[in-house]
Amino acid sequence: MTTSSESLDLQDRARRALEDDFLRTAVRFTTDRLKTTRKTATEQLGRWEDWRERGRQIRAHTVSHLDHYLGLFATNARKAGARVHFAADAADAERVVLDIAKQQAAILVAKSKSMVTEEIHLNRHLEEHGIEVVETDLGEYIIQLAGEAPSHIIIPAIHKTREQIRELFAADGAEDLTTDTKALTAYARKRLRETFLQADIGITGCNFAIAESGSVVLFTNEGNGRMVSTLPKTHIVLMGMERIIPTLADLDVMANLLPRSATGQKLTTYMSIVTGPRKLEEQDGPDDLHIVILDNGRSRQLGDPEFQEILHCIRCGACLNVCPVYRHIGGHSYGSVYPGPIGAVLTPLLQEGPEFEELPYASSLCGACHEACPVKIPLHDMLAALRRRQVERGRGTRGERMAFRGFQMAFSNARRYRGTLRMARMAQAVFGIREGRIDAQFGALRGWTATRAAPALADKSFRERYASLEQDVAIGSSASGTVQTSGADGQLTVGKTEVNRDE
Amino acid sequence: MRIATRLGRKQPLGETPRRPVVGAAGLRSARRIFREEIIARFCAELEALGGVAIRCETTASLRDQLSRVLQQLSPQHVACWEDGLAEAFNVEQTLSGYQADGRKAVSGTARKTWLQRIAEADIGITGCDYAVAETGTVVLLAGSQRGRAVSLLPSVHIVLVRGGCIRMHLGDVLHELGHLPGHTGTTLPAVNFISGPSRSSDIENDLSIGVHGPAALYALILEG
Numbered sequence: 001m002t003t004s005s006e007s008l009d010l011q012d013r014a015r016r017a018l019e020d021d022f023l024r025t026a027v028r029f030t031t032d033r034l035k036t037t038r039k040t041a042t043e044q045l046g047r048w049e050d051w052r053e054r055g056r057q058i059r060a061h062t063v064s065h066l067d068h069y070l071g072l073f074a075t076n077a078r079k080a081g082a083r084v085h086f087a088a089d090a091a092d093a094e095r096v097v098l099d100i101a102k103q104q105a106a107i108l109v110a111k112s113k114s115m116v117t118e119e120i121h122l123n124r125h126l127e128e129h130g131i132e133v134v135e136t137d138l139g140e141y142i143i144q145l146a147g148e149a150p151s152h153i154i155i156p157a158i159h160k161t162r163e164q165i166r167e168l169f170a171a172d173g174a175e176d177l178t179t180d181t182k183a184l185t186a187y188a189r190k191r192l193r194e195t196f197l198q199a200d201i202g203i204t205g206c207n208f209a210i211a212e213s214g215s216v217v218l219f220t221n222e223g224n225g226r227m228v229s230t231l232p233k234t235h236i237v238l239m240g241m242e243r244i245i246p247t248l249a250d251l252d253v254m255a256n257l258l259p260r261s262a263t264g265q266k267l268t269t270y271m272s273i274v275t276g277p278r279k280l281e282e283q284d285g286p287d288d289l290h291i292v293i294l295d296n297g298r299s300r301q302l303g304d305p306e307f308q309e310i311l312h313c314i315r316c317g318a319c320l321n322v323c324p325v326y327r328h329i330g331g332h333s334y335g336s337v338y339p340g341p342i343g344a345v346l347t348p349l350l351q352e353g354p355e356f357e358e359l360p361y362a363s364s365l366c367g368a369c370h371e372a373c374p375v376k377i378p379l380h381d382m383l384a385a386l387r388r389r390q391v392e393r394g395r396g397t398r399g400e401r402m403a404f405r406g407f408q409m410a411f412s413n414a415r416r417y418r419g420t421l422r423m424a425r426m427a428q429a430v431f432g433i434r435e436g437r438i439d440a441q442f443g444a445l446r447g448w449t450a451t452r453a454a455p456a457l458a459d460k461s462f463r464e465r466y467a468s469l470e471q472d473v474a475i476g477s478s479a480s481g482t483v484q485t486s487g488a489d490g491q492l493t494v495g496k497t498e499v500n501r502d503e
Numbered sequence: 504m505r506i507a508t509r510l511g512r513k514q515p516l517g518e519t520p521r522r523p524v525v526g527a528a529g530l531r532s533a534r535r536i537f538r539e540e541i542i543a544r545f546c547a548e549l550e551a552l553g554g555v556a557i558r559c560e561t562t563a564s565l566r567d568q569l570s571r572v573l574q575q576l577s578p579q580h581v582a583c584w585e586d587g588l589a590e591a592f593n594v595e596q597t598l599s600g601y602q603a604d605g606r607k608a609v610s611g612t613a614r615k616t617w618l619q620r621i622a623e624a625d626i627g628i629t630g631c632d633y634a635v636a637e638t639g640t641v642v643l644l645a646g647s648q649r650g651r652a653v654s655l656l657p658s659v660h661i662v663l664v665r666g667g668c669i670r671m672h673l674g675d676v677l678h679e680l681g682h683l684p685g686h687t688g689t690t691l692p693a694v695n696f697i698s699g700p701s702r703s704s705d706i707e708n709d710l711s712i713g714v715h716g717p718a719a720l721y722a723l724i725l726e727g
């Protein structure tokens with residue numbers, strides 16, 4: 001599955017999203033709602049900060065001993081009768097799943113929502129091999145019909161109107177459908193019911209994997225996760241290698257943090273703990289349970305003092321809902337599987353290369369994401385660190401690098417600084433000054449001044465005026481000169497107010 | 504191996520590392536909670552989720568309540584756990600009129616047919632092993648003659664709850680699951696925590712009920 005806007009760059013995608021009014025209203029409405037319900041739910045629990053801290057401790061302990069807990073989980077899952085596969089990257093994981101599908105001669109796969117399968121583009125791969133894959137989460141089903149990718153990690157079809165959904169369902173074969181939520185839901189229920197019962201394989205993600213018992217834990221609301229893990233003969237779980245928690249007791253903390261942060265629920269409608277395949281005497285449940293544990297760039301973060309903590313993430317989406325940038329542009333603008341602040345950090349870490357380098361810049365570094373995160377991941381620090389790392393590795397346009405090098409040269413030497421200022425004053429006259437601001441209509445400065453206030457330089461610097469100022473003060477006259485400060489961009493300009501007018 | 508190296512170890516850590524606290528220890532107040540408070544809370548939370556909680560003082564009143572619910576819903580076919588649940592709650596008579604095919608006839612048939620039958624049932628009746636008051640949750644352990652699909656495929660789920668199995672917090676239940684008699688961690692049966700009817704907000708944020716799972720959940724609580 002591909003995003004229709006995949007080929008555009010970050011700026012174009014963001015601009016396009018900003019033009020889509022419905023999207024903007026929808027995203028803001030939902031994220032507002034999730035923000036308030038989260039607040040209520042966290043207040044109801046009591047001692048939320050202590051719960052968060054405990055959550056952080058559990059994640060930190062697990063991730064820093066992942067070698068042990070991952071091994072323990074695999075051993076116990078095997079003891080429970082599951083088959084455990086390790087996959088180093090997306091291609092590996094795809095191969096494992098395809099092999100299982102071939103063994104089962106599978107033609108139909110029912111899937112519940114899983115970000116990991118999105119990450120490795122599993123659907124596309126299976127479909128290329130003639131296996132039909134049906135997304136069964138209502139929102140995912142809608143966007144699958146539309147041929148799009150999810151735009152929110154909890155509410156994937158946040159950007160679709162009910163009229164659009166009706167049209168998609170009509171094209172899918174629904175007759176006489178109204179745009180009533182009930183009618184739309186009823187259609188999906190009926191349509192997907194057949195899929196659940198006929199599917200050869202069910203694929204799910206995994207919210208948590210418990211090391212001490214080898215269990216997989218799934219949180220869902222619609223019940224499709226239960227269907228997919230109960231009805232087909234084979235159940236395949238795809239999990240990121242960091243999904244582990246040590247014990248059932250730790251699940252208590254996670255089960256209190258995750259739904260409250262994600263949807264403001266005390267608990268999702270369904271929480272299933274699956275340990276191994278169906279027991280012999282059971283009437284239902286899968287005969288085979290496969291667990292595919294995916295690395296795909298995750299282990300690279302281990303031992304990295306700046307980024308190891310990204311593996312603490314429990315994928316709740318709270319950081320999306322509070323992010324001013326996400327709230328404006330929505331999920332598709334990020335062009336990556338994981339949107340929002342978590343995506344802006346995780347994506348470039350998992351997939352090194354030029355493609356997602358600009359993602360860390362899709363943030364205002366306001367820190368709201370850190371405040372909201374149930375396991376206290378310092379996302380804003382990581383965003384800044386990523387930007388720094390990229391600059392160190394030579395990212396940034398040549399002009400940008402030159403400008404900063406010039407900046408360093410000019411400011412590290414007083415005489416050079418004075419010279420530079422005089423030159424700059426001449427240069428700004430070329431770009432044009434409007435109401436005390438540089439207003440570049442062309443050239444390299446345009447991108448900067450279009451969205452920022454760039455105060456113009458005074459015709460005489462403070463240094464240059466210092467001598468005459470002293471005189472002014474001495475004479476006790478301040479009529480000819482007023483001292484003015486302007487705080488934009490942290491720069492201090494001192495000068496006469498009337499000087500900076502556009503001539 | 505690669506993981507251990509990245510974490511600065513020559514070999515993967517063999518022994519489970521110690522840590523000061525496990526789980527939610529110390530996060531909840533340790534005050535004593537009485538049975539009545541627990542049952543009342545469970546009912547209130549379940550109702551808030553759109554479920555129906557009916558308190559019954561005796562087996563006789565539970566039987567009456569169950570027939571009332573069944574009459575109201577007038578199902579064509581009812582599926583029920585066959586692990587002795589009906590007998591234990593003394594509702595065999597009440598159910599007999601609703602099972603055209605006979606309850607026992609369903610067991611033992613091949614998996615696909617069995618699932619198809621459950622899918623055709625309008626109501627699924629199950630027991631539960633635990634319940635969580637704080638979240639309005641019933642907790643079902645899978646097992647012999649306790650089909651997972653019975654609480655999943657029919658449009659209505661009726662669950663028979665013994666008052667004594669309700670705990671205040673999720674953590675209490677998780678703790679007991681970790682110490683199930685006759686089980687080690689890896690032999691744990693499949694456990695489903697169910698909190699109210701199935702729901703989704705995927706269409707323009709409009710809450711809809713009964714997307715894939717049951718659209719209604721009734722809990723009949725036997726207090727005695």
Ligand code: SF4
Nearest residue numbers: 313314316317319373
């Ligand atoms: S980074 Fe934190 S807030 Fe964001 S999805 Fe992960 S756990 Fe949730």
